[in-house]
Amino acid sequence: MNVELRIFRAVRNKKLLDSDWTQAPDSPLSDTKKKEWATYRQALRDLTKTTTPKFLSNSPKLDESDFPTKPS
Numbered sequence: 001m002n003v004e005l006r007i008f009r010a011v012r013n014k015k016l017l018d019s020d021w022t023q024a025p026d027s028p029l030s031d032t033k034k035k036e037w038a039t040y041r042q043a044l045r046d047l048t049k050t051t052t053p054k055f056l057s058n059s060p061k062l063d064e065s066d067f068p069t070k071p072s
Contacts, residue, residue, distance in 0.1 A: 019040065022034060047068075
């Protein structure tokens with residue numbers, strides 16, 4: 001696996017980890033909000049199949065424009 005893909009997956013995995021709490025049985029979210037977060041999390045999982053990692057020019061920073069928008 002190339003470096004770009006590893007960075008891409010690491011960022012994606014961090015976003016999934018940061019949103020794990022939204023799917024816990026004791027989450028304070030309403031069922032509607034839990035569904036929004038579940039949809040967001042599935043979109044994150046699907047990224048590796050649908051998106052090619054892009055980086056900002058002359059930078060090791062990942063361009064996150066293709067990542068789904070986190071629910072509010």
